[in-house]
Amino acid sequence: MVVNASQDDPEKARRFREAALPYLDDAYTLARYLLRDTADAEDAVQECYLRAYKHFDSYRGPAMKPWLFAILRNVCRAEYARRKTAPTAVEEVPESAEQASMWNETPDTPERQMMRRFDGDTVRKLIAALAEPFRETFVLREIQNLSYREIADVAAVPVGTVMSRLARARAMLRSAWLAEQEQAK
Amino acid sequence: MTCEEAEVLLHALIDGELDAGHAREVEAHIEGCPHCAALMKEYQEIRQAMAETDLRYKAPLELRRRIEKALPQPQPQAVVPSRRSVLRGFAMGSAVSAIAATGLFAIVLRNDDEQRIEAEIVSAHLRSLQAGHLTDVISTDQHTVKPWFNGKLDVSPPVIDLTAQGFTLVGGRLDYVNTREIGAVVYKRRQHVINLFVAQTANTERRPATMTTLQGFNIRRWSDHGLNYWAVSDIGADELTEFGDKFEAAMQANKEG
Structure with missing residues (x-):
């Protein structure tokens, strides 16, 4: 998809590139965690940037990153919807149920050993296994360093x-x- | 405070999102509750472990290219630039420096604009060295050179006599860069010519000097008070730096004086 000619304003394009492209890695990181698929993440980020460019005239701040993320999140949600109707869709529900039960079943003894360190791939896998929308909130906070207020704006929910x-x-x-720690023993 | 409340609020405490009053309440609860204290410690340990791990992804180059291609180009090549868009072209220099840290994007822009303009600056410098092309107005007097530019350009290049500092003012010239007229102030160091090209930019931010070399010429480039400067010469980088420093110091002294 290419932006149509009526929007082909060099000055707007320059300002947009300057403002939005520095967040490309951030946007891609978020898309990877939300969609858990490389190709889908790339498509979503591209779509996000084109939509952002279209709406750039109405952008009034405050910060570019959460603004881009709000657009990206909507693109990703459209992708979930598509997956749900597609025959090969990844079914989200059993996984979230599984996660919820795991949460409840974990023994909760106050005195515990130090949490051990894992490599990047293992931690990414653990995050990727979190159910939506917890994964989204978690990534926006822990990896993207957004404030609660910004996360609330991106996800369109109250701060509470x-x-x-x-x-x-x-x-x-x-x-x-x-659990991973237990397994690694 | 109950453990149930604390188990939610301790996250806001970890994130520094609690106001002072609530923070004290949660801290008081944790102090008296081994269960919540252990949880808090674990969350902090996980957080620390995550902070030490690279959990980010880097956008593939191909994706960057796809997006670049899908967006309108900042300066379409096919269109003959108007005077305003030319000025924007010069302003691009500062835009590039603002996002210099972003890697490829900056490099792409540098290829498109900065390098093209620098190549034209060097060509203009070479043209000026041909017999009879160096100056349109010949004078070692800044009070003759400066008024000469008036009315010829939409920007009046600062003309500063640096003879006492070892750089002799020899005159001024109108030149042609990026399809537009541009002011050039000409200096000599011994037998070497220094062309100082001056163009207006929309960005009034000061941009510190950078030194590049193109076709054997040194180019010292900086921006200040809405003007872009390119000093070009075959003198060494150290001498050209000295020229730039003296010029900027004299500009500063003029403003203060």
């Missing part, structure tokens, strides 16, 4: 929801972390 989702996400990650 961000707080509870984040608590839930970290609890699930902790359980998965401990």
